Amino acid sequence: MNDGNNYDVLVIGGGMVGLTLACALGQKTDLKIAVVEALEPGDIQPDDDYELRVSAISRASQQVFTNLGAWDGMQARRVSGYEHMHVWDSTGSGVIHFDAAELGVDALGHIVENKVTQAALLEQLHKIENIDWLCPAKVATIDYHEGSTSVQLEDGRRLNARLLIGADGASSRVREAAGIHLETAPYHQKGVVCVVKSTRHHAYTAWQRFLPVGPLAFLPLGDGRCSIVWSAQDDEANALVAMDEEAFCRKLEQAFEYTLGAVESVGPRAAFPLIRRHAEAYVKPGLALIGDAAHTIHPLAGQGVNLGILDAASLAQIIINADSNKQDFASYGVLRKFERWRRGENMLMMYSMSGFKNLFSNDRAELSMVRNFGLNLINNLGPIKHKFMRHAMGLEGDLPELAKCTGW
Numbered sequence: 001m002n003d004g005n006n007y008d009v010l011v012i013g014g015g016m017v018g019l020t021l022a023c024a025l026g027q028k029t030d031l032k033i034a035v036v037e038a039l040e041p042g043d044i045q046p047d048d049d050y051e052l053r054v055s056a057i058s059r060a061s062q063q064v065f066t067n068l069g070a071w072d073g074m075q076a077r078r079v080s081g082y083e084h085m086h087v088w089d090s091t092g093s094g095v096i097h098f099d100a101a102e103l104g105v106d107a108l109g110h111i112v113e114n115k116v117t118q119a120a121l122l123e124q125l126h127k128i129e130n131i132d133w134l135c136p137a138k139v140a141t142i143d144y145h146e147g148s149t150s151v152q153l154e155d156g157r158r159l160n161a162r163l164l165i166g167a168d169g170a171s172s173r174v175r176e177a178a179g180i181h182l183e184t185a186p187y188h189q190k191g192v193v194c195v196v197k198s199t200r201h202h203a204y205t206a207w208q209r210f211l212p213v214g215p216l217a218f219l220p221l222g223d224g225r226c227s228i229v230w231s232a233q234d235d236e237a238n239a240l241v242a243m244d245e246e247a248f249c250r251k252l253e254q255a256f257e258y259t260l261g262a263v264e265s266v267g268p269r270a271a272f273p274l275i276r277r278h279a280e281a282y283v284k285p286g287l288a289l290i291g292d293a294a295h296t297i298h299p300l301a302g303q304g305v306n307l308g309i310l311d312a313a314s315l316a317q318i319i320i321n322a323d324s325n326k327q328d329f330a331s332y333g334v335l336r337k338f339e340r341w342r343r344g345e346n347m348l349m350m351y352s353m354s355g356f357k358n359l360f361s362n363d364r365a366e367l368s369m370v371r372n373f374g375l376n377l378i379n380n381l382g383p384i385k386h387k388f389m390r391h392a393m394g395l396e397g398d399l400p401e402l403a404k405c406t407g408w
């Protein structure tokens, strides 16, 4: 299909996940692709202050971006590698410490502003001739039909697609138009995020302290400051955002046990509701959901977008294979392979995160003993510890070719 507003693949949502899929498909096929994105993504200038929204990018996602040619652009903007991960429990002596050197790598992962990832992917996308970037353009209505779907944009344009991809985030219009039910479990918590300066350097470590209410993470940034994610009950999170800077800094350094000394300054704060969501189905004939449109998880292990990147890489692989074998890549049979592949992997991570959250958000003495014992045990058992480290780096599980060092 290659005429006018008719597309083989129409991706709704040009966030990190939608762009990853579009780049992968565009680089390996001649399919006619369009990406519809509502908001013009900004770029990062060297003098810009750090953005509020950052993600811990796993080694697996880094490999995907490297294979797509985007990692250089991300590094040229700015990424902050972390060599250590230090996790401890506020109610006991349990500690776990991961060190990149133990696995012979230079970094366990990188803290990257979402805007940096999006800008670098977009740079690659613009090099691909068979992709139309429709931005700013917002979806008005979606008329989903097996075989061909019609999408009306708010500016009046009508687009038709053999395969419609929902990469449009947690409130996905695509998911809604396809009538796919969403299983929702609110944590009744918000993640408070901001950039802070402490008196001590972060030592290239991703720090996480488990408080009874939820985890508090200090993620290292390139200039020595940290981006924090502080999970707290809804009303407490609102209060943390509303309180004056001085009071917030004092409360934060206490909650973090002065691990990086005093907190000297804090940037603008925002709070994001934390909700576990999982779409009942990822695919229908001629339609697939990826990233937050299919699932959202607790940010305690920083895995949300990493799961989405692996969704995109896996779906791309399946479509590319089907297309090269002259199969109908939009058929239910082909798309189901993607669903079977990714649903299990995502569920494992989602329920592990919920389990961790429940285990740690509890100050009952017996649970405290169990988790402190568990943390210390893992920390002291080499092979199990290495397995955990590889999980945290996104290197375990059934990885798509794009996430492997070779083969793309």
Ligand SMILES: Cc1cc2nc3c(=O)[nH]c(=O)nc-3n(C[C@H](O)[C@H](O)[C@H](O)COP(=O)(O)OP(=O)(O)OC[C@H]3O[C@@H](n4cnc5c(N)ncnc54)[C@H](O)[C@@H]3O)c2cc1C
Binding pocket: 012, 013, 014, 015, 016, 017, 018, 036, 037, 038, 039, 054, 055, 056, 057, 114, 137, 138, 139, 167, 168, 169, 170, 173, 191, 192, 193, 229, 272, 273, 290, 291, 292, 293, 299, 301, 302, 303, 304, 305, 306, 307, 308
């Ligand atoms: C506090 C917090 C901390 C987090 N930390 C981490 C972390 O450390 N590591 C990690 O892996 N993940 C983290 N996450 C999760 C991560 O931010 C998300 O998983 C990720 O942003 C999802 O990417 P996405 O591309 O699927 O969706 P989104 O980023 O939501 O992108 C969707 C895109 O679709 C566009 N769109 C939506 N509707 C329409 C429409 N109708 N028409 C046109 N365009 C549309 C939007 O403008 C947007 O650009 C965190 C989340 C939170 C809340």
